[in-house]
Amino acid sequence: MKCKVCKRPAVINLRAQNRGLCEGCFDRYVLDRVEKAIKRFKMFTRKEKVLVAVSGGKDSLGLWDILARLGYNPTGLFVDMGIHRHGHSERSRKVVEAFARSRGLELIVESLADWWGKGIEEIGRRVLCPTCGMAKRYLTNRTAVEGGFHVLCTGHNLDDEAAVLLSNTLNWQVGYLARQSPVLEAWHPRLTRKAKPLVLLTERESALYTILRGIEYMDEPCPYSRGATTLVYKRLLNQVEWRSPGTKQRFYTLFLKNKGLFEGVAREEREGLKECERCGQPTWEGLCAFCRFVEGSHGDRGREVPEGDQVRP
Amino acid sequence: MARIVMEDRVWEVKRRMNVLRFLQREGINPEEVLVIINGKVVTEDAVMEPQDQVKILWVLSRG
Numbered sequence: 075m076k077c078k079v080c081k082r083p084a085v086i087n088l089r090a091q092n093r094g095l096c097e098g099c100f101d102r103y104v105l106d107r108v109e110k111a112i113k114r115f116k117m118f119t120r121k122e123k124v125l126v127a128v129s130g131g132k133d134s135l136g137l138w139d140i141l142a143r144l145g146y147n148p149t150g151l152f153v154d155m156g157i158h159r160h161g162h163s164e165r166s167r168k169v170v171e172a173f174a175r176s177r178g179l180e181l182i183v184e185s186l187a188d189w190w191g192k193g194i195e196e197i198g199r200r201v202l203c204p205t206c207g208m209a210k211r212y213l214t215n216r217t218a219v220e221g222g223f224h225v226l227c228t229g230h231n232l233d234d235e236a237a238v239l240l241s242n243t244l245n246w247q248v249g250y251l252a253r254q255s256p257v258l259e260a261w262h263p264r265l266t267r268k269a270k271p272l273v274l275l276t277e278r279e280s281a282l283y284t285i286l287r288g289i290e291y292m293d294e295p296c297p298y299s300r301g302a303t304t305l306v307y308k309r310l311l312n313q314v315e316w317r318s319p320g321t322k323q324r325f326y327t328l329f330l331k332n333k334g335l336f337e338g339v340a341r342e343e344r345e346g347l348k349e350c351e352r353c354g355q356p357t358w359e360g361l362c363a364f365c366r367f368v369e370g371s372h373g374d375r376g377r378e379v380p381e382g383d384q385v386r387p
Numbered sequence: 388m389a390r391i392v393m394e395d396r397v398w399e400v401k402r403r404m405n406v407l408r409f410l411q412r413e414g415i416n417p418e419e420v421l422v423i424i425n426g427k428v429v430t431e432d433a434v435m436e437p438q439d440q441v442k443i444l445w446v447l448s449r450g
């Protein structure tokens with residue numbers, strides 16, 4: 075197959091658009107798609123301070139690289155949760171640090187141990203994800219707010235968003251549906267705007283970009299990950315995509331068009347919110363979920379203020 | 388013989404074969420992989436020749 079633009083050998087067949095692209099034209103296509111998402115969804119401008127949450131995986135490192143090339147001057151943030159099994163946190167951190175160094179990009183490293191004195195594996199429970207995810211979101215948001223960043227970017231791609239949308243729809247999670255968006259405004263001074271600049275790229279396109287750019291990424295999932303449910307939805311959608319190219323994109327963008335249907339749900343949820351007595355974060359209780367956790371009452375996590383748009387891992 | 392590697396799976400294919408035909412034979416959805424022949428990313432209409440080194444990368448993150 076040849077590139078539709080310049081006739082060189084194609085590296086990808088974009089079946090949804092009925093065209094192949096060569097390496098150079100695909101590179102331009104990726105930069106255009108991300109710039110388009112940033113503009114279309116009014117994510118941020120070149121005058122704002124941009125923070126990118128980086129895990130070491132292909133999507134977040136690719137995103138960091140793209141934003142830097144587009145001139146957004148992004149700072150990276152790696153949150154070290156202290157996952158020592160299989161050297162997970164250490165290895166991810168090394169990958170991120172090496173990338174930052176090679177590109178001359180600014181990197182902030184936060185560590186749960188600085189806040190809690192130890193790593194997440196020591197919570198004394200077999201299932202880490204709910205607490206780990208809560209603490210990671212808290213530290214990420216807090217770093218963004220206190221660092222004066224206007225926006226926090228994550229590497230969620232179209233496959234991630236479409237899979238979450240399918241899951242939220244199958245379970246009619248109207249609260250999550252109301253909040254699922256490529257950009258979430260900060261609705262409280264202790265929160266930052268959140269943006270997902272890769273939403274117009276499939277996971278396959280994102281992976282190809284990272285490979286073609288020669289970015290070394292962390293290929294192994296967290297040893298505690300039980301990401302099986304999302305994976306099932308992704309694979310189902312890819313089966314439909316193969317038979318009917320463009321399905322993922324239509325499913326997601328038509329949902330965004332019709333999102334008004336769920337308006338009101340998100341607003342209602344915020345009624346009765348207070349501020350955490352210890353850190354000021356919005357919460358329903360006296361202390362927010364993270365402060366309850368570090369103060370040692372993590373047997374009772376409390377109710378976390380829903381901010382994201384999906385069922386927690 | 389073309390040597391095809393996908394994570395811990397390995398195939399040896401004697402004759403030239405179209406990438407798409409191979410993926411379909413093995414029940415692999417082309418939407419979920421990238422195929423690299425002798426270090427070059429190719430589209431699914433490419434042909435694997437007997438001396439080729441082929442790598443199939445699964446693109447969905449599991450984490």
Ligand code: SF4
Nearest residue numbers: 203206207296298299
């Ligand atoms: S998979 Fe679970 S334990 Fe691992 S980093 Fe994610 S939330 Fe934490």
Ligand SMILES: [Zn+2]
Nearest residue numbers: 077080096099
């Ligand atoms: Zn081209």
Ligand SMILES: [Zn+2]
Nearest residue numbers: 350353362365
């Ligand atoms: Zn608090």
